Amino acid sequence: MEEINPCTACGACCAAFRVSFYWAEAAENGLPEGLYEPLTSVLANMRGTNCRSPRCVALSGEVGSETHCIAYESRPSPCREAQPRDEKCARARAINGLPAL
Numbered sequence: 283m284e285e286i287n288p289c290t291a292c293g294a295c296c297a298a299f300r301v302s303f304y305w306a307e308a309a310e311n312g313l314p315e316g317l318y319e320p321l322t323s324v325l326a327n328m329r330g331t332n333c334r335s336p337r338c339v340a341l342s343g344e345v346g347s348e349t350h351c352i353a354y355e356s357r358p359s360p361c362r363e364a365q366p367r368d369e370k371c372a373r374a375r376a377i378n379g380l381p382a383l
């Protein structure tokens with residue numbers, strides 16, 4: 283039986299850390315311009331994630347309930363590398379008051 287992806291009922295890592303990436307990735311992936319901003323001369327970050335209470339502007343829905351990335355097809359590398367049940371996942375969920383998977 284196929285396992286249900288736990289991320290669709292979570293979204294915690296989109297609301298826990300700064301999501302930064304090499305700036306050229308945005309154009310390579312077709313990430314819409316309004317969704318990211320420059321961070322340094324070589325890095326950009328998803329808007330909404332470079333602050334004390336981060337929440338990516340591309341995240342819709344309610345963290346821990348039902349979420350959706352509106353930029354899923356063009357999301358940057360940190361989002362593609364996110365793995366349910368790893369240490370970063372557990373930290374992101376803890377930051378959002380959710381138990382580890």
Ligand code: SF4
Pocket residue numbers: 288289290292293294295296364365366367370371372374375383
């Ligand atoms: S990787 Fe973990 S923290 Fe991120 S959305 Fe999936 S389950 Fe949630």
Ligand code: SF4
Pocket residue numbers: 295296301328338339340341342350351352353354357358361
């Ligand atoms: S681009 Fe999508 S997957 Fe990446 S942090 Fe934002 S909402 Fe999450």
